[in-house]
Amino acid sequence: MRTRLITPARVGRVWSAAVTVGALLAGCGSGEAPAQRTATEPGNPASTQGTAQTSPKPPEASTSPASPKASNGTDLAACKDADCEVEVRPGDRLKIDARFGVDAITVKSLGGGEIRLALEGSSGGFQVEGENVSVKSACTDDRCRDEGELSLTADSPGRVNDVRLRLAEAGSTRAVLVLLPR
Structure with a gap:
C-alpha cells in the first residue's frame, strides 16, 4: 500500500482549480424563468433584499446585437x-x-x-389591434376582467384601448417598447 502525501503546492493547485470551477459555474444560468420586474421595482431584478448582486454578463458578440437603448431606460414606472x-x-x-x-x-x-405581450384590464371590453390577438373577458357580480395577448414587430404596431404600442427595437433578450396615449 502506497501513501501519497499532499504537499502545500499540490493543495494550492487543487484549491485554485476548485475556485476556477466555482467561478465558471456561478456565471452559468440556472435555467429558471427570468425574474419579473414591475413598475414599482425599476432597474435591476437582483435588487431584492438578501440577493447577492453580480456584475452583468457581457453580451456575446456573435449571437446578440448591442443592447437596445430607450429614452426612459429600464424605468418601467415611466x-x-x-x-x-x-x-x-x-x-x-x-x-x-x-x-x-x-x-x-x-x-x-x-x-x-417580435415581442409577445400579455394584457390585463378591468374595463369589461378590451379593444385590441395587432398581430396574433387573443382576448377574453369574464364578468362576475358586475366586476369584469379582461385578459389578452398580442404580438408586435417593428413593421406592425398595435393598440389596446387608448394606448398605442410600438416595437422600436428588438434584440434576442431585450427590446425597446414605446407606449403612447391615443
Missing part, C-alpha cells in the same frame, strides 16, 4: 401614464393608469424580431 420608451425583457410588467382601461402589460417573450 409607463404609468402610457407615454414612455423603455427597455424591456421577458417577465417585465408595466403597470398602466386605470383610466386607459388596461391595468398591466407584461412581456411574455421576445424572438425573431
